[in-house]
Amino acid sequence: MIPEGMHDVLPGEAAELHAIESTLRARFAAYGYGEVRTPALEFAETLELADDDTLSGGYRLFDDQGRELMLRPDMTVPVARLAAARYRDKPLPLRFFYVSDSYRPWAPQRSQDGEFRQAGVELLGDGSAAAEAECVALVCDALSAAGLPEYRVTLNTMAFPTALVDTLGLVDDDREALLEALADRDYPLLESIAANAAVGDEALKALQATLALGGTSDSLSQARKLATTPAMVGAIERLVEVRDLVTEAGFGDAVTFDFGLYHDLTYYTGVILEAWAPGVGLPVASGGRYDELPGCFEWDISGVGFAIALDRLRDALDEADRLPAVPPAPLAFAGGFDEPARLAELRRAGVAVCAVPATAEPPAPSLRRAGGRYALELSGGAQTEGSWRDVLRALGAG
Amino acid sequence: MRLRVGLEPQPQLEAVLGLLTAAGLPVAALRHLQQQPGVVEADGVTWARASGADLLACCESGVLDLAVVGKELLLEHEPEVFELLDLRVAPARLVFAVVGDACEGRRGRVRVATRFPRVTARFFAAGGLQVQPVRLTSAATLALSLGLADGIVELDTVIAAAGLQGLAHREVVARCGARLVVGRAARSLRGADVAALLARLGDLLESR
Numbered sequence: 014m015i016p017e018g019m020h021d022v023l024p025g026e027a028a029e030l031h032a033i034e035s036t037l038r039a040r041f042a043a044y045g046y047g048e049v050r051t052p053a054l055e056f057a058e059t060l061e062l063a064d065d066d067t068l069s070g071g072y073r074l075f076d077d078q079g080r081e082l083m084l085r086p087d088m089t090v091p092v093a094r095l096a097a098a099r100y101r102d103k104p105l106p107l108r109f110f111y112v113s114d115s116y117r118p119w120a121p122q123r124s125q126d127g128e129f130r131q132a133g134v135e136l137l138g139d140g141s142a143a144a145e146a147e148c149v150a151l152v153c154d155a156l157s158a159a160g161l162p163e164y165r166v167t168l169n170t171m172a173f174p175t176a177l178v179d180t181l182g183l184v185d186d187d188r189e190a191l192l193e194a195l196a197d198r199d200y201p202l203l204e205s206i207a208a209n210a211a212v213g214d215e216a217l218k219a220l221q222a223t224l225a226l227g228g229t230s231d232s233l234s235q236a237r238k239l240a241t242t243p244a245m246v247g248a249i250e251r252l253v254e255v256r257d258l259v260t261e262a263g264f265g266d267a268v269t270f271d272f273g274l275y276h277d278l279t280y281y282t283g284v285i286l287e288a289w290a291p292g293v294g295l296p297v298a299s300g301g302r303y304d305e306l307p308g309c310f311e312w313d314i315s316g317v318g319f320a321i322a323l324d325r326l327r328d329a330l331d332e333a334d335r336l337p338a339v340p341p342a343p344l345a346f347a348g349g350f351d352e353p354a355r356l357a358e359l360r361r362a363g364v365a366v367c368a369v370p371a372t373a374e375p376p377a378p379s380l381r382r383a384g385g386r387y388a389l390e391l392s393g394g395a396q397t398e399g400s401w402r403d404v405l406r407a408l409g410a411g
Numbered sequence: 412m413r414l415r416v417g418l419e420p421q422p423q424l425e426a427v428l429g430l431l432t433a434a435g436l437p438v439a440a441l442r443h444l445q446q447q448p449g450v451v452e453a454d455g456v457t458w459a460r461a462s463g464a465d466l467l468a469c470c471e472s473g474v475l476d477l478a479v480v481g482k483e484l485l486l487e488h489e490p491e492v493f494e495l496l497d498l499r500v501a502p503a504r505l506v507f508a509v510v511g512d513a514c515e516g517r518r519g520r521v522r523v524a525t526r527f528p529r530v531t532a533r534f535f536a537a538g539g540l541q542v543q544p545v546r547l548t549s550a551a552t553l554a555l556s557l558g559l560a561d562g563i564v565e566l567d568t569v570i571a572a573a574g575l576q577g578l579a580h581r582e583v584v585a586r587c588g589a590r591l592v593v594g595r596a597a598r599s600l601r602g603a604d605v606a607a608l609l610a611r612l613g614d615l616l617e618s619r
Contacts, residue, residue: 124471124491167599199485201497201590225609227493228602271598273493289599294473295491296595 018119018127025339030130030323032337033159033330034112037132037321040155041110044147046134049109051091053116057081062309063090065279072116072127084116089280089303089318092135097310105138105314112323124295126324133300133320137307140315142251145284145302146258152288152298152319153264159326160335164290164297166267167228169274170252171281171301173236176244177223181212196275200224224273232270255284280306286319292332297325341392343367344408345375348382355401362410380404414604415457415597417466417478422568423501427479427589430498434611464488467592476597476605482587483566487527493598495609496591499616501568505530505584508570509562510555510577524554525564534564534584 015021022030038048054074060083061069071086085091088111100107112132119127134151136144149166156164174195178188187210194203203224207217219239226232233252240246252270259268276285276299283302290297300319307314330336349356349368359366369375371382377390387404389397397407418427418441428438440453441460448461459466459475463484469475470492478492483505485494505527520541525531528544535542545560547553554560555575563570564584591612593605 165599198493200493200495202494221613225495225606225613227606228599232602269599269602271602273598287599289596291596291600292473294471294594294596 016119016127018121018125020126020128026327028339029327029330029336032339033323033326034132036158036160036337037155038110038112040151040158041132041134044108044134044151044154046108046110046136049092049095049111050113051085051088051095051111053084053114054082055085055091055094057083059094060086060090063280063306064309067117070118072118085113086117087115088113088131088133088320089135089316090306092318093137093303093307093316094310096135096137097307097312100137101312106144107137108134109137110134130323131320132323133318135316135318137316138314139317140302140304142254142284143258144315144317145251146255146262148300148317148319149255149259149268149286150262150264152286152300152321153259153267155321156288156290156297156326160330160333160337161290161297161326162333162335164267164288164329165228165269166264166286166288166298167269167271167274168252168255168284168286169271170248170284171276172248172251172283173245173272174275176242176248177220179244180242181207181210181216181220183207183210183212195224195273198273198275200273227271227273228269232272236270236272251284276301284317288321290326290329290332293325293329295322295325297322297329340365342376342378344378344380345369345373346380347371347373347375349380352382358405359408359410362405362408364408364410413455414477414601414608415459415475417459417461417469417475417480419463419466419478419480420460421481421501421589422572423589426500427498430500430612430615431479433615434608436608467492470592470594470597473594473596475594476601477591477593477608479589479591481566482585482590483527483530485590485592486530486585486587489529490592492592492594494590494592495605496612496616498589498591498612499619500589502586502588503566503568504580505564505587506567506570506580507531507534507562507564507582507584508567508578508580511579521562522560523562523564524560527564530584531564538582 057073068086072084074082076082092109096107114128114130116128117125136148153166178191187206191203191206194206207220223236223239226235237249240249256268259265274287280303281301282304285301287296288298298319298321302317304315307316343365346366346368348371356366356368377392379390381388386399387401389404389407397403432438437454437456440451441458443451450459463480466478466480467488467490470478471490520543522545523531523542524545524547526547528546531544555563570578597605
């Protein structure tokens, strides 16, 4: 028995995940990101500095001195902690990537596993649209390199909904309720709150029109027409800048905009992104700008990043029939335990081989000693019987 | 249009189908399913008929794009979907109903039978009344007849259809009705089709 929300990974799946992770590592490195590993356990008070309900709900335990520890619920906060502790005197920007497990309480209603593996990047110390565009381009590059034939990266900015709601002239309680309905994606409730607060017809229609702009190619130009305040115009202009840079990088076709996109992690402050692939109901990647998070560690620099959910990416590749090829089964050498020199010779020649008992009857590819000769059966059905030299020749190792 | 749409068997299904027909969706194929759960494809639209909870799970997992489900299910399951439109069909109130004074001072905690235990627990926790939700998968009304509970939380339309006598509606828990929901994946991957349908339905509802 294992706790709910945890799962084992078997050799075939592990090999697929390993291949995917290797591809992602190579793409992150190609953009100048360096791999970091942080401890699975952090002090709870460190992670609580992010002041986020989702992150604060992580698994907790006590050490032998009674200090409260927490299994990291994501990697962004630990990387911000690491950077603030060890890189203050280094030139900015900083680029880190990770391939790590994180832990949150199992929540089946939200498809939240207790343990989940992510590959992601954090770009610290650059507050420009170019930094955001680099992350968007990199997530596209990484998903393409992993073999995903079809995906969309959806963008919004946390600044736009706030600026939009500010145009409605609501009292604080209504404003808060409306933003909560927006986060809950409950648009009838949102419209009802606006209507009860005597928001004018024109403003209500603009609100409805904006939220209807989801995942269409002209969402951005439509939103531009609806932007009525400098804050809204500024938010849209930022997205335009990001879109143009991503297009120049060659990934513009993958980008769409959704003005109903809203992250439940409260540390996001600017542009946010989600990547979607057919057949997977949750985003294969998500991220955004979090300019106030490093400040929690008393270092006021900006930050932007994303994380790819590896299980979901594997599911998306499976759905598209594009899972990476796993290594073929090793040659099973019946009686090989008694012939370590022969085993070593095969391995030196690049043949993957494992020893099994002489009495075993393994499926092909297999090798068996019969008297002074050897019987070789390959996966395609080809059979060879002869001397050791004949076996080596048949395996291409002679 | 390439959409995968889920509908639950509900008393006012015809009204929903009428709305979808007027919005340009080819609903004729769906009638082949009668009232049975199943899937049928026609004219670029895949129709699925199943319980509302199952449809929400399908939208969340990305195998359905859209569904029409009751608001009470959205409140109970809090699914990861976009609730786009109140279709103004099958309006109902989710109510806390008791027989006579069944809840008056008998116990510190009141037993409430319901298909919506999470909604029930949240509602009463907010009001300070301590309740013990008794989860039933159908016919919560039966619980009163059998003495399983002191009260029920159920749609007033279901209570009326059950013909229970002497029930007093003590409080309105929520106002419900048919809602159009879209999965998060569909909103990103099939945004243009979803937005077009949403616009047509919005226009239809406004013109009524």
